[in-house]
Amino acid sequence: MSLVVGVGLRSGTPYAELAAAVEAAVQDLPGEIRLLVTLTGRESEPALQQLANDLHVELRTFTAAELSSQPAPTPSRQVADLKNTPSVAEAAVLATGAELLLPKQKTHNTTVSVGRRAPAGGYEKQDREVVQRVIAERRDVRRGFLDVPIDVDALMRVLEAAHRAPSVGLSQPWDFLLIRDVATRRKVHELAARQRDAFARSLPEQRRQKFDGLKIEAILDTPLNIAVTCDPGRGGRHVLGRHADPRTTWFSAAIAIQNLWLAARAEGIGVGWVSFFGPDEVADVLGLPPHIELVGYLCVGYVDQFAPAPELIRFGWAERRPLSWAIHHDTWGHRDTSIVDDAGHAARNAVRATGQRIHVIIGGDPTDLHHQESLVIDLGPTRPDHDFGVLWRPARTPEEAEEYGVEIARDLALQGAGHLDVQLAADEPRAKALAEGLRTGAAACGLTYS
Ligand SMILES: Cc1cc2nc3c(=O)[nH]c(=O)nc-3n(C[C@H](O)[C@H](O)[C@H](O)COP(=O)(O)O)c2cc1C
Incomplete structure (x- = not known):
């Protein structure tokens, strides 16, 4: 929580008294002090300057006219007579737009009040x-x-x-x-x-x-x-x-x-x-x-x-990925809907199939890359040296492998693929699940599959 501390103080207030008053005021409130506020003129008080320095926060001031217009809950006639505003500490907190959390606390020479800062706020709609x-x-x-x-x-x-x-x-x-x-x-x-x-x-x-x-x-x-x-x-x-x-x-x-x-x-x-x-x-x-x-x-x-x-x-070279494909919650793969279930809706993302044929070799190795159409999917635990032509997908489970398959098919469709020609070069559950995912993703995006 971002706290704003309003301070009223007499001239010559000792630093120790002010610091102790502020510390007592915020001690039960979670968060950190981000702003000190007071009445214009008080900013030259050495104790207040030192406190702002020690806390590394801005010291902001408001005029008596600005403070007197604030609906402070604990006004004081005496302060009004002396300062032309019935409240300094509470009114200064409110003048920042903060919500008041702690009403005025008094010591011999100070009054201190604490508020929670409002969000900084964005731009107007047209901006x-x-x-x-x-x-x-x-x-x-x-x-x-x-x-x-x-x-x-x-x-x-x-x-x-x-x-x-x-x-x-x-x-x-x-x-x-x-x-x-x-x-x-x-x-x-x-x-x-x-x-x-x-x-x-x-x-x-x-x-x-x-x-x-x-x-x-x-x-x-x-x-x-x-x-x-x-x-x-x-x-x-x-x-x-x-x-x-x-x-x-x-x-x-x-x-x-x-x-x-x-x-x-x-x-x-x-x-x-x-x-x-x-x-x-x-x-x-x-x-x-x-x-x-x-x-x-x-x-x-x-x-x-x-x-x-x-x-x-x-020019029909590639398509955008929908934003929903890119959003995960908290840990990888937690999307709003399962990627496999969601694949059925992929076609509506206007993926334009071009008929390009891709020979996907699941569990193959880079020596399979002799033809321009080949794409090797490496399920091994270590990152392969090859960059282009080898997709490293070390799926941790068959379920994850299936999701990778869907995703690969959809992303290939966005890069102009029209047909997936899938070859299983590894005999293991993850490879089969990945092939199944490729089939699901291909069907969803209007690619043919063999
Ligand atoms: C790192 C980077 C490198 C790029 N290199 C090229 C390039 O060599 N030739 C080219 O025509 N466009 C290049 N682009 C432009 C992209 O093709 C372009 O940003 C993308 O198609 C999206 O189009 P947009 O920028 O008009 O939104 C590059 C973009 C980025 C970010």
Whole structure:
């Protein structure tokens, strides 16, 4: 509980008396003191200043006029005559919007009252709608860039937004490399083109045809590229919150990019994130020192429009997962409805089957990945080295394996699968249950199964 303490005190009140009065007032109340409040003018009292310092809390004041309008339950005529308000301690608590928990307690020189702070409160409806709108209308943009230079003030506002991002231990590990030079961008473009070709070669035929129609970058179509980097060591050894999980540094840089993206949308500036590079490929071209890593490479410029939906959805490449699939309660897998029962409703999520065939090998190993259509599901206890093509699903029970099966089928359907061709390469209950889950998920999403 967040407590607010209202204080009235005479000039020269000893610190010990005030501190003891406050301690006695809050001793039976759970929670911590978050705010001290008093009458304007009293904030210069040394005892009150010291108490605020010791508690590390704000000391806020209200004028006599503000206090006298509060419905304090224990008014005093004497205080009214002296201070032009019938209550200080209780009225100050009420003036913050807090609920009064403890009426005025008196000592020789002080009065103390305690309240529970109200929630800080959100924005008005129209402001909330603006926030939701910019989130919904942010787009990854790769087409329709205009040959218009970016307004310098707008760019600074966008970078300011990025730079306000939260970061682990306030380490602010990002830097923003603004790339306008065409020769540099050509080199980056060549790297992306090479990776594009490599990705295309890795795709099954049908998927490759679809990929050919997609635009994956706008490096040369935009007036500005921004490389957002991360310095994983920034802040030294004792960065608060990073010691247990160093990945938090990269998370911080990624959040800065999201801030940038949202602020740019509000300015009418399109941003497209290109990740068709190996982690170190761009470093040379941009002259990054070895300790600086690229997190995001962004193509930035004014655009003729922001599409209403992601390009990958509009071009039939992938679909969104419904929010309900992503929500679990308290421990993993506790969803509002069982995923297996819920699978029957999956089709209504407008999953668009494309006919892509996937050969799912349950309990296989990476040597089975000789064909582009293959997907190995590894049920073993240790994480496999392979990233692409091997799904690690170390199900703890057959029931869990069945759920994984449903989930895999649904997620494959969202990535354009049309048919699941399932092979059992392990003879154990979890493998069979996973196959059953795949069958259920496939049926729910309109995939064929064999
Ligand atoms: C980390 C990351 C890397 C991405 N890399 C690329 C990319 O290389 N090429 C591309 O066309 N889109 C890329 N995107 C954009 C996504 O395809 C896009 O965010 C997604 O389809 C959703 O569309 P929306 O951003 O318009 O909502 C990337 C997005 C993220 C977050």
